[in-house]
Structure formats: C-alpha cells, structure tokens
Amino acid sequence: MLSYIKNAQPVGSHSITKHYDFGVGSATIRNIMSNLEEDGFLSHPHTSAGRIPTEKGYxxxxxxxxxxxxxxxxxxxxxxxxxxxxxxxxxxxxxxxxxxxxxxxxxxxxxxxxxKISAARINHIEFVRLRTNCIMTITVSEAGFVQNRFFDLEKDISQKSLNNISDYLNSLCKGMTLDGIRKKMSHQMEKMEDLYDHLESETFELTQQAMQGLHSRDTxxxxxxxxxxxxxxxxxxxxxxxxxxxxxxxxxxxxxxxxxxxxxxxxxxxxxxxxxxxxxxxxxxxxxxxxxxxxxxxxxxxxxxxxxxxxxxxxxxxxxxxxxxxxxxxxxx
Structure with a gap:
C-alpha cells in the first residue's frame, strides 16, 4: 500500500522483500498477495506486473x-x-x-x-437602489460572510425608503435567520392588522420579495x-x-x-x-x-x-x- 501510494507503480513480491523486512521470502509474499487479490483487496493490472490496491483495499x-x-x-x-x-x-x-x-x-x-446565507444568522441587511425597480440586497452574517443579490421590484422604492426599511429590519431582526425574519415580519403584520403604517407595509412587501430571492438563488x-x-x-x-x-x-x-x-x-x-x-x-x-x-x-x-x-x-x-x-x-x- 505505502509503496503504491508513493510511486504509483504496481508492486511485486521482490520489491516488497527488498524494501521491507517481514522475515519471509518473496514466494511467501507472492502467495499472500495472491490471497489478497482473491479477497478483493488487490488487483493485477497486467500479467507480468505487480499488484495495486483496489477500493476495498484502500x-x-x-x-x-x-x-x-x-x-x-x-x-x-x-x-x-x-x-x-x-x-x-x-x-x-x-x-x-x-x-x-x-x-x-x-x-x-x-x-x-x-x-449558505439562507441558513445563517444575519448581523446586518442593507438595500441599495441600483435603478428603477431594481435593488441590491447586501447581507452580512454573524460569522462575517457577505453576500450580494440583485432582484427586481414590482414597484419602485426610493433610496431613502430603502434606508428606513434597512434600519427597521436591523433593529427588529438582528441575529435571526432569513426564515426567522420572514416569520417575524408576518407576525408583526398580523399583530398590527389594519393599523400598520406605510413603513410596515413597504418593509413587509420588500422583505417577502428579498427573502424569496435569497432562498431561490442560495446555492x-x-x-x-x-x-x-x-x-x-x-x-x-x-x-x-x-x-x-x-x-x-x-x-x-x-x-x-x-x-x-x-x-x-x-x-x-x-x-x-x-x-x-x-x-x-x-x-x-x-x-x-x-x-x-x-x-x-x-x-x-x-x-x-x-x-x-x-x-x-x-x-x-x-x-x-x-x-x-x-x-x-x-x-x-
């Protein structure tokens, strides 16, 4: 095994007796190797060559x-x-x-x-408006890994509103997973019912879209x-x-x-x-x-x-x- 790992050449009985002292002759070594081949631990690539390990041998x-x-x-x-x-x-x-x-x-x-960012605990999340109806999500995990994702919005949102949403999410959901953030926002909406303000509404809609995008592309x-x-x-x-x-x-x-x-x-x-x-x-x-x-x-x-x-x-x-x-x-x- 060690000889083949080192040299990538089939190993014969004479080579073993030359480099290792097992106290037996090459004929005995040859018989042992033949038995190991029958048991599936070695294979014989060529008639005149030595043996090499099989996957079972490894x-x-x-x-x-x-x-x-x-x-x-x-x-x-x-x-x-x-x-x-x-x-x-x-x-x-x-x-x-x-x-x-x-x-x-x-x-x-x-x-x-x-x-995978979908399984990580989020330390910080930020939304950046790139152009009309298109934003970039920057997520930073607690372990320090950064991931950027781009996705389109159904309606355009200003950068000022995106900053407000980022601040709101970070204050509310820091240390949570993406699934946790999504569930938290759903719970907030249910709790507020018809009383939620415009920020809550925009945050919920954006969070749903962002989380779906991050999950679907998180390979x-x-x-x-x-x-x-x-x-x-x-x-x-x-x-x-x-x-x-x-x-x-x-x-x-x-x-x-x-x-x-x-x-x-x-x-x-x-x-x-x-x-x-x-x-x-x-x-x-x-x-x-x-x-x-x-x-x-x-x-x-x-x-x-x-x-x-x-x-x-x-x-x-x-x-x-x-x-x-x-x-x-x-x-x-």
Whole structure:
C-alpha cells in the first residue's frame, strides 16, 4: 500500500522483500498477495506486473488508520502547518486562504464551501437602489460572510425608503435567520392588522420579495484551489474524465452538493471512489470535515485527490485545518 501510494507503480513480491523486512521470502509474499487479490483487496493490472490496491483495499487501509490512530504521529507538525492560517477581517478571504493552504500542502485539489446565507444568522441587511425597480440586497452574517443579490421590484422604492426599511429590519431582526425574519415580519403584520403604517407595509412587501430571492438563488459559494494539480498525477490519464471534473468544479453546484451531504457528520470523513457516485465517476477520493462557529456548523472543507492519495497525511491535515478555521471564525467579531 505505502509503496503504491508513493510511486504509483504496481508492486511485486521482490520489491516488497527488498524494501521491507517481514522475515519471509518473496514466494511467501507472492502467495499472500495472491490471497489478497482473491479477497478483493488487490488487483493485477497486467500479467507480468505487480499488484495495486483496489477500493476495498484502500478502505481497509483507511479504516486501520482511524482504528490505530496511525496518522497521529504526523499530527504535531501538521497542526503547525494548519495554524499558519491567520485571522482575517473578511471571513470569505479566510476560506480562500484555507483552500490555497490545503492545496499547497497536499498538491491535490482543495475545496471549501461557504455558509449558505439562507441558513445563517444575519448581523446586518442593507438595500441599495441600483435603478428603477431594481435593488441590491447586501447581507452580512454573524460569522462575517457577505453576500450580494440583485432582484427586481414590482414597484419602485426610493433610496431613502430603502434606508428606513434597512434600519427597521436591523433593529427588529438582528441575529435571526432569513426564515426567522420572514416569520417575524408576518407576525408583526398580523399583530398590527389594519393599523400598520406605510413603513410596515413597504418593509413587509420588500422583505417577502428579498427573502424569496435569497432562498431561490442560495446555492452557496465554493472556494477551490489546485484543480490543475490533478493533471500532473499519473492516476489521471483520461482527459475527458478530467475535463468533466474541472467543469463540475467550475460550475460549483455538484461539488457544493457533495460537501453539503457530509455536513453534520462529526470528525473527518473519507470517501473512496465509487463509495460516492460523483467521486466514482471521476476516479477520485474525498477527505472532508465540517467547520463551525461555536455550536453552529457553517460549512465543510476537504481535499479531492486520486484514490491513491496519501491518506495518512491528508486526514490529519483536513482535521487540523477545520479546527483552526473554526477557532478563527469564533474569534471574528
């Protein structure tokens, strides 16, 4: 396993006895490898070549790493590498830095999903009139993430009125989710019945339109780095498959859905090849972990690489980086 991960070349019995001292001869090693092949842990790509691990073999190896905590021997140095991430005033820049760090340290492709604004607690919301019947909504979450959305209004509203509405919403709904804001405004309208003033009416109508627009377009943001690295790996020789992977990363939706699927799972998760349909289609594995702010899960970060990736290095790196990002977001005011 270690030889193939390092060299990407089929491993034969003579190579094993030459580099490792198991106290047995090459014939015994060859018989053991034959048995492992029969059990589905190894495959034999060519008649005269050595063996390579199968997905089942990789799964056994990764499960053993977790059971024996083998990767912990690298934890101290990797924790220091993760701690090279520094506090940013802009939370989005922190996530971009994170994707670059993971890519630089692994030489694979790093992916980081930003929190969806529809699920975030809002610290500030502002409406900006761009032109007649068209405004921009600027929302800032408690974690410091900023998202802009544009949408058309059924009737035009002046910037002065928009400022009044922004001030009203921020005083009434700070710290709430978008759903919470919408429900709060509905409750306000019911409570006021026919007595609500013009500001309440405009605020309610604008809030309903804005919330609907934010929800319908909230696919989430994705930060990536190192996609080009996969072209340098001998594992990826099918150009069509690689182009499809890069296209999926560029379009973001499939990759965000991939990360979203594992939000809520504690600790590092490892998915190898066909264990996930998206990964299996592209011959990849994913090591992923969620990051938080306090007790609230915000998003996920991970590394996509070949099934031959160096799991003993990538697993503790993803783990340490997710914890560091969580600490930095917690400190972000």
């Amino acid at each position: 799964r056994f190896y990764v499960d053993t790493l977790f059971e024996e905590k083998t990767f912990l021997k690298n934890q101290s140095q990797i924790t220091l590498e993760a701690e090279s991430l520094v506090q940013r005033e802009d939370a989005s820049q922190l996530l971009q830095d994170t994707s670059k760090l993971l890519s630089d340290l692994t030489h694979y492709m790093a992916i980081v999903s930003a929190p 989430g943001e994705l930060y990536t780095d190192g996609a080009i690295n996969i072209f340098d790996l001998p594992d990826f020789t099918d150009i069509k498959v690689m182009k499809n992977l890069l296209k999926a990363v560029k379009e973001k939706k499939a990759v965000i859905e991939l990360l979203d699927k594992y939000i809520g799972s504690d600790g590092v998760q490892v998915f190898i090849g066909s264990e996930n349909r998206f990964l299996g289609r592209h011959g990849c594995s994913l090591v992923v972990s969620q990051y938080k702010r306090g007790d609230r899960v915000l998003g996920a970060l991970g590394v996509i690489g070949p099934t031959r990736m160096d799991y003993s290095k990538v697993i503790p790196l993803v783990d340490s980086t997710a914890k560091q990002v969580s600490r930095l977001l917690e400190d972000l005011s």
